[in-house]
Amino acid sequence: MLYRIQKVGEKLEVPRSTIRYWEKEFPQLVNPKRTNGGQRRYSEQDINNLQKIKNLLHHKKRTIDQARIILKQGNVDVGKIDWTKQSILITGGTGSFGKYFCKIMLEKYHPKVIRIYSRDELKQHEMRQKFGEEKLRYFIGDVRDVERLKRAMEGVDIVVHAAALKQVPACEYNPLEAVKTNIYGAQNIIDAAIDIGVKKVVALSTDKAVNPVNLYGATKLCSDKIFIHGNSYAGQKRTRFSCVRYGNVIGSRGSVIPLFMQQKKNGRITITDERMTRFWLTLDQAVYLVTNAFCLMQGGEIFVPKIPSMKVTDLAKAIAPECEIEIIGIRPGEKIHEVLITEEDGRNTVAYNGIYVIMPNLSWWERQNYKTGQRLPEGFVYTSNTNDTWLNVEDLRRIVYESYTVEEAPASRLLSTIHQLEESKIHYHCNLAAN
Ligand SMILES: NC(=O)c1ccc[n+]([C@@H]2O[C@H](COP(=O)([O-])OP(=O)(O)OC[C@H]3O[C@@H](n4cnc5c(N)ncnc54)[C@H](OP(=O)(O)O)[C@@H]3O)[C@@H](O)[C@H]2O)c1
Numbered sequence: 001m002l003y004r005i006q007k008v009g010e011k012l013e014v015p016r017s018t019i020r021y022w023e024k025e026f027p028q029l030v031n032p033k034r035t036n037g038g039q040r041r042y043s044e045q046d047i048n049n050l051q052k053i054k055n056l057l058h059h060k061k062r063t064i065d066q067a068r069i070i071l072k073q074g075n076v077d078v079g080k081i082d083w084t085k086q087s088i089l090i091t092g093g094t095g096s097f098g099k100y101f102c103k104i105m106l107e108k109y110h111p112k113v114i115r116i117y118s119r120d121e122l123k124q125h126e127m128r129q130k131f132g133e134e135k136l137r138y139f140i141g142d143v144r145d146v147e148r149l150k151r152a153m154e155g156v157d158i159v160v161h162a163a164a165l166k167q168v169p170a171c172e173y174n175p176l177e178a179v180k181t182n183i184y185g186a187q188n189i190i191d192a193a194i195d196i197g198v199k200k201v202v203a204l205s206t207d208k209a210v211n212p213v214n215l216y217g218a219t220k221l222c223s224d225k226i227f228i229h230g231n232s233y234a235g236q237k238r239t240r241f242s243c244v245r246y247g248n249v250i251g252s253r254g255s256v257i258p259l260f261m262q263q264k265k266n267g268r269i270t271i272t273d274e275r276m277t278r279f280w281l282t283l284d285q286a287v288y289l290v291t292n293a294f295c296l297m298q299g300g301e302i303f304v305p306k307i308p309s310m311k312v313t314d315l316a317k318a319i320a321p322e323c324e325i326e327i328i329g330i331r332p333g334e335k336i337h338e339v340l341i342t343e344e345d346g347r348n349t350v351a352y353n354g355i356y357v358i359m360p361n362l363s364w365w366e367r368q369n370y371k372t373g374q375r376l377p378e379g380f381v382y383t384s385n386t387n388d389t390w391l392n393v394e395d396l397r398r399i400v401y402e403s404y405t406v407e408e409a410p411a412s413r414l415l416s417t418i419h420q421l422e423e424s425k426i427h428y429h430c431n432l433a434a435n
Pocket of ligand 1: 091092093095097098117118121141142143144161162163165166204205206207220246247249250252253255
């Protein structure tokens with residue numbers, strides 16, 4: 001059946017001039033036949049497509065170009081990923097997260113290949129000794145070098161961006177180096193991924209990027225913004241960018257545990273402020289959060305795990321109960337409590353499948369994927385001091401002494417630690433089951 005333009009206008013409740021305009025802008029979707037006298041006749045398919053166009057444009061702050069992209073691409077693939085068909089590149093693959101990510105991937109998910117991208121050949125050599133070469137490829141490269149990134153991304157489906165300068169004092173002392181790696185590096189990842197046609201990119205963020213008080217946090221905040229808006233740069237290409245944001249990782253390089261372990265030998269632990277609290281998660285949880293993010297992402301989200309908090313004084317008691325604690329005063333660029341979700345972010349956040357999803361406030365963004373997510377109450381903030389889940393001294397002792405050499409520990413042992421904690425009513429809601 002074919003319809004006259006007047007009938008179509010009535011059905012869609014838009015003027016005829018609007019229909020003609022949409023027809024001109026979306027010729028592939030709306031292509032009415034012409035009668036011998038040159039009058040338009042619209043098919044059911046034309047009308048369905050006009051309805052979709054109307055849904056995207058009518059009373060919405062979207063441009064024609066944005067609507068074209070959405071209509072062309074539809075929703076990006078969500079749901080379970082067949083990792084055996086994926087070629088992965090991980091920047092910062094030799095770091096704490098990167099090594100553990102590779103370990104879990106190789107043990108559980110069996111991707112086609114993982115490319116490690118980092119600068120230091122010694123760290124890569126050590127990793128090669130440990131992991132071998134069968135499924136891993138080692139690329140020396142700097143995230144500041146976009147041409148090298150493009151070469152390394154050839155044929156890659158998925159990119160995990162973990163490379164960063166992350167030591168607060170080093171970033172303060174070398175601010176432009178932090179900017180080059182953490183901010184220009186992010187730009188390069190986006191440019192390379194779009195040009196090469198990578199499907200999905202997840203960048204690792206940190207609680208220090210929220211209301212930042214140091215340069216590390218500020219550069220990571222810029223990086224987050226660049227990744228979220230990287231989706232707009234993708235234009236007609238399918239590349240999608242999202243972030244995961246979490247707090248301190250137990251036992252990662254440069255974390256407080258190795259410091260306390262060292263100080264324990266001298267019988268004295270230093271703490272900057274006795275009120276200090278921090279979010280805490282294990283490397284397992286960080287890896288599962290990232291794999292989950294790849295399954296869920298439409299592009300533009302920041303995924304935040306529900307993780308417990310701890311008092312730094314409790315951590316000191318757990319590691320070295322016999323030691324004297326000395327309070328040395330808060331350092332520049334240090335916060336007493338950390339934040340994962342601000343009140344402003346909270347308005348765009350849903351609790352979904354045991355994690356929080358901060359959705360982008362972008363006019364073109366479709367929220368189809370989180371319809372069943374629960375909105376957060378007005379005024380909700382997620383801070384390390386107001387968290388409803390805490391690790392006490394005993395929990396911390398068990399975690400630290402069972403997973404201190406966390407990069408070396410078999411995944412099964414770490415998982416069992418988490419499960420034991422779950423049993424003891426400490427909830428890690430990181431959606432382990434979904435994987
Ligand atoms: N650890 C935590 O507690 C924590 C918490 C929240 C978020 N994060 C985030 O998680 C990510 C990974 O952290 P991590 O603990 O695994 O860090 P890490 O152990 O310090 O590893 C950093 C990695 O990045 C590489 N890298 C540094 N600069 C680079 C550059 N310019 N080009 C290429 N590679 C570079 C390093 O290798 P080379 O030096 O050989 O290049 C190394 O492989 C970071 O983005 C960090 O901000 C970490």
